[in-house]
Amino acid sequence: MRAVQITEFGGPEVLTVTELPDPVPGEGESLVEVSRAGINYADTHQAENSYLAKSSLPMVPGGEVVGRAADGRRVVALPSSGGYAEKAAVPDRMAWEVPDAVDDVTALGMIVQGASAWLLLRRSVHLEPGESVVVHAAAGGVGTLAVQLAKQWGAGRVIATASSKEKRELALELGADAAVDIAEPDLKAALIEANGGRRVDVVLEMTGGTVTDQSLTALAPFGRLAFYGMASRELPKPVQPANLMAHSTTIAGMWLAHVLRLPGDVMRTALDELFALAADGRLRVISGGEYALAEARRAHEDLRARRTTGKLVLDPSR
Known part of the structure; x- marks a missing residue:
């Protein structure tokens, strides 16, 4: 089968299309004929081995696929890796059936980005209904869905950056x-102004660095910031617990992998x-664009350069 393989860690240049044997499913796994593979920002971290879960070489990246299982079911699944390929072995407990009314791009958009937005909110x-919500990177995969869900669930004011x-x-x-504009030099003031002069109740943040710092200072008493990524690769300033108490604010972290450890099938x-x-x-x-398998390198370049919006997918048939 054709697949994208990484044999050394680095940037987009390490993504190489090659021929590999079909994966052999182990116990509790199924082989899926991949119709589309999702591309996530986490994949860029995986390629350079800077993700929360460390990677080993050689590796076929890609943690989400949609396609047909051997029994004919159409599923969307979360393999730990191996998604950038024509076929993928996926754990049965990490695969969920997709309704006929939901297309491939929508299914992939929901399994990581949609579920992340759902969990964050x-x-x-x-x-709570009536609260103000700041969604950073609002044109991205999680952001576009978080904006919509916040409105669906009664947010009083949604502020996008x-x-x-x-x-x-x-x-x-x-x-x-x-x-x-996320480049506003005084982002705190811009967020408060966009909220009618009031501090904000909720911030969904995945940028890091000064964006996190300024967002925290824009929170109202009992405001909450949920941190779920660090696209800038810049660390925010350390937060002193006493400062949280002084302003009655909360910082939460979210990594989607942990939802799979919760009781019941929360996913x-x-x-x-x-x-x-x-x-x-x-x-x-x-839909942020569909790339052929041979264009995986360009997809990562576009993603890291912030040239994309919405959900990006790979088509293994091309």
Whole structure:
């Protein structure tokens, strides 16, 4: 089969298309004929071995696929790796059936980005109706869905941030009440101004560095910041617990892998709700582009350069 393989860690240049034997499923696994593979920012960290879970070489990257299992079921799945290929062995407990009304891009958009937005709002910040929500990187995979879900679930005001006029316009189209340039030198003041002069209740943050720092200072009493990524690769300033108490603020961290350790099938609960919203036309995955397998390197370059919006996928048949 054709696959993208990494034999040394590094940037997009280490992604190479090659021929490999078909994977052999182990006990509790199924072989999936991959129709589309999702591309996530985490994949760029995996390629350079800077992700939370360390990688080993050689490796076929890619942690999400949609396709047909051997028994004919159409599934979306989360293999630990191996997604950038024509076939992937996936653990049965990490595969979920996809309704016919949900297309491949939507299915892939929901399994990581949609579930992340769901968990951030439902579990990490416990969004209450009427609260203000800041969504950083609002034109990205998680951001586009978080904007829509926050509005669906009664946020009083959704404030999107993005790096270009076009991305901010997309966030407004998806339901954001205001859009702020992430490059604003005084981001704290810009967020408060966008919220009508009031500090904000919730921030969903995946950038790191000064964006995290300024977002924390924009929180209202009992405000919550959920941190789920560090795209800038810049560490925020250390936070002193006493400062959290002084301002009655909360910082939460979220890594999607932990949802699989919770009692019950929380992922199934999230996907059922997300797929139903998508099938009804109330939740839309923004297609950010489809790349041939041989274009995986360019996909990572585009993603790291922030040239993309929405959900990116690989087509292994090309």
